Amino acid sequence: MQAIQADNLVVRVGGRKGRDAVNGLSLGLGRGVHGLLGPNGAGKTTLIRTLATVQSPTSGTLSLLGTPAGGKLRPVRRRLGYLPQHFGYYKRFKVREFVEYLAWLKEMPPALIPKAVREALERVGLSDRAEDRMKSLSGGMVRRVGIAQAIVNEPELLLLDEPTVGLDPAQRLRFRELVAELGREACVLISTHLVEDVAAACTDVVLVNEGSLVFQGSPADLATAGTASHVGDSPIERGYTALISAKSTGGAW
Ligand SMILES: Nc1ncnc2c1ncn2[C@@H]1O[C@H](COP(=O)(O)OP(=O)(O)OP(=O)(O)O)[C@@H](O)[C@H]1O
Numbered sequence: 467m468q469a470i471q472a473d474n475l476v477v478r479v480g481g482r483k484g485r486d487a488v489n490g491l492s493l494g495l496g497r498g499v500h501g502l503l504g505p506n507g508a509g510k511t512t513l514i515r516t517l518a519t520v521q522s523p524t525s526g527t528l529s530l531l532g533t534p535a536g537g538k539l540r541p542v543r544r545r546l547g548y549l550p551q552h553f554g555y556y557k558r559f560k561v562r563e564f565v566e567y568l569a570w571l572k573e574m575p576p577a578l579i580p581k582a583v584r585e586a587l588e589r590v591g592l593s594d595r596a597e598d599r600m601k602s603l604s605g606g607m608v609r610r611v612g613i614a615q616a617i618v619n620e621p622e623l624l625l626l627d628e629p630t631v632g633l634d635p636a637q638r639l640r641f642r643e644l645v646a647e648l649g650r651e652a653c654v655l656i657s658t659h660l661v662e663d664v665a666a667a668c669t670d671v672v673l674v675n676e677g678s679l680v681f682q683g684s685p686a687d688l689a690t691a692g693t694a695s696h697v698g699d700s701p702i703e704r705g706y707t708a709l710i711s712a713k714s715t716g717g718a719w
C-alpha cells in the first residue's frame with residue numbers, strides 16, 4: 467500500500483474565482499524520504515495542506531494511508547504529522563505545553579503524551595528549553611518545536627513544509643539524520659528550496675511546477691536532466707533548472 471496515492475488531483479484555492487493551485491497531479495509515494503521541489507507558487511504548500519487533510523481536493527482521487535480523502539479522516543489524522551509553512555502559537559505556552567497540546571489534538575492516549583513529548587524534544591535538540599516560553603525562542607528554535615510536534619505521535623505519514631528554513635548548519639545536519647531515521651519506517655515528504663537538503667537527505671525527488679508533476683525519481687536522475695548551460699551551483703540544481711525552464715513561460719526575474 468502506498469502512503470499517498472493521488473490520481474488527477476485538482477485543488478482549487480481562493481474560492482470560486484480562485485485558481486487550481488494543484489492541477490491534475492498524479493503521484494504515488496511509499497516509505498522513504500521524498501523531497502518536494504518547485505518554484506514559488508508551484509503548488510507545494512497547497513499539495514501538502516491537501517495531504518494533511520487541511521484542504522479538500524476539488525476533483526480527482528486521493529487516498530491517504532489506505533483511506534479515501536472523502537472517507538473517515540479522524541483515524542488518518544492520528545497517524546499524520548504536519549509542519550505547516552507558517553504556524554501560530556500562544557506565546558505564553560511553554561515549549562513542552564505546546565507540544566503536549568498538539569499531541570492531545572492528535573488524540574494520542576494521554577498516558578503516552580509526557581514521554582512522547584520528552585522524546586520528540588530530545589530528537590530536535592530542545593530538551594533544555596522544554597520549560598521556556600515559546601516567546602523566548604529564536605526563529606530556528608520555533609521551527610524545531612514545529613518539527614517536534616509533527617513527529618510526536620510517530621506518524622506513518624510525515625509532511626514537512628520547508629522545515630529547514632532558519633535552521634543553522636549544525637541543526638540542518640541533525641535534521642537530515644532525523645528524517646533519514648524516520649523515513650525507514652514512514653513516508654516523509656519535505657518541501658524545500660534547498661537542493662542540498664534534497665541531495666543529502668532524500669531518497670527521491672518530486673518536482674512540481676504550475677500545479678503538476680514534472681519529475682519523480684532519484685536525485686541522481688534529476689542531475690542527469692541538466693547540462694552545463696543550465697543555471698545552478700550543482701548538477702542537481704542544473705537538472706532542476708532544465709526541467710522547470712522547459713515548462714515555465716518565464717518571469718521577470
Ligand atoms: N488562499 C489562497 N487564495 C488564492 N490563491 C492562493 C491561495 N493559496 C495559494 N494560492 C495560489 O496558489 C498557487 C500555489 O501556492 P502555494 O502556496 O501552494 O505554492 P508553493 O509552491 O508552496 O510556493 P512557495 O515556494 O512560495 O511556498 C500560487 O499561485 C498562490 O498564489
Ligand SMILES: [Mg+2]
Binds near residue numbers: 510512551
Ligand atoms: Mg509553500
